[in-house]
Amino acid sequence: MKGRKLPPLNALKAFEAVARNRSFSLAAEELCVTHSAVSHQIKQLEEWLDKKLFIRHSSTTSLTRDAEELFCLCTHFFNDLEKCVFELKNKASEVEIIIGASHSFMANWLIPRLEKLEIIYPNIHVKLMTCNDLKLLEKEKIDIFINSLNLDQTLPESLDKYILFPDNMGPICNRKTYNLDTINDVLNYPLLHTNSNKNAWNIWLDRSRLHSAHKSSERYFDSLNLMIEAAVSGLGIAIAPQILVEKEILNGRVIAPFGFIYCDYNFYAVVRKNSANSEVMNIVNWLQCDAKTTS
Structure with a gap:
């Protein structure tokens, strides 16, 4: 690959x-040289161009x-x-933060808030990764892990968790x-x-004091969204987190006939302890504030 055919940049700067x-004297003073x-x-530039650039007068x-054209x-x-x-x-340096969460959480709660988050923190590029494995956080494959955890669930000592909102659950159907x-x-x-x-x-069922031995048939689905579609189609009654089906209830696709109850689970943002005082915590703090204002 051929290089650019340019004169020495220091010579152009002096010119x-x-x-x-x-004035040569004023230019020397400005450039802090003799x-x-x-x-x-200037002589070097004139030789490179094979052109005379300046006409010196007494004062x-x-x-x-040619010099006028080059000067422009x-x-x-x-x-x-x-x-x-x-x-x-x-310009503030751009930082990439990877958030790991379930597909349903990202689709129903996180993604609708991303634009607002990026406006507040324009130097933070948020990348999403579908996952349900806390070990990805320990291995530093992600920076924030969001999931529903039991109150009594213990985490590795290297991790901290920050509550976002209660994981209230309830039946939904068409x-x-x-x-x-x-x-x-x-x-x-x-x-x-x-x-x-x-x-x-x-x-x-246990929290509602119903005996589960009398349950009818059961169906299992790979994702919350597939389960919701099955409930809409009349295949059965689904159990779902309130925060992730509010949109479906508002648009009338499903109903929650008995409401939602707290079952000792909360949605948490989990981070590594070495993330304190970093852009990661800016994201976590914003998620907490938004969860409070929209819950």
């Missing part, structure tokens, strides 16, 4: 200073026609370069398929689960 000041150093740079210095180009070049360097110097006069009636219909939280129904 632009002399041309702007119309008069002879400036003269040497002034004027530009040749240099002025634009150095102005643009100066502006670019200033902006780069004063409006027409089921006859649910009392809470006991849910046991007469197929119960829908997600593979990521197979114990959700048992927790809710």
Whole structure:
């Protein structure tokens, strides 16, 4: 690959200073070099171009026609370069933060808030990774892990957790398929689960003081969104976190016939302890504040 065919940049810099000041002495003073150093740079440039650039008079210095054209180009070049360097110097460095969470949490809660987050922290680039494995945080594959955790669940000593909101759970179904006069009636219909939280129904039934031995058939789905679609289609009654189905309830796709109850689980943002006083904590603090204002 051929290099650029340009004269020495120091020579161009000296030329632009002399041309702007119309003086070798003033240019030397501005550049903090000697008069002879400036003269040497100009001579070098003239030899490179094979053109005479300045006409020296007794008290002034004027530009040749070729020099006037070069001066115009240099002025634009150095102005643009100066502006670019200033902006780069004063621009906050961009930091990438990787947030790991379930697909359903990202789709139903996190993604709708990303634009607002990026406006507040323009220097932070948020990258999302679908995961349910806390070990990815320990291995530094992600920076923030968001998931529903039991109150009594212990974490490795290297991690800290910050509560976002309670994980209230409750049954959801479509409006027409089921006859649910009392809470006991849910046991007469197929119960829908997600593979990521197979114990959700048992927790809710226990908290609601219903005996799970009388359950009807059960179906399992790989994701919350698939389970919701199954509930909308009338395949059964799903159990879901309130925070992740509020949109579906508002648009009338499902109902929560018995509301939602707290089952000793909360959604937490989990981070490594060495993330304190970093951009990671700025994200966590913002998530906490937004969760409080929108819950």
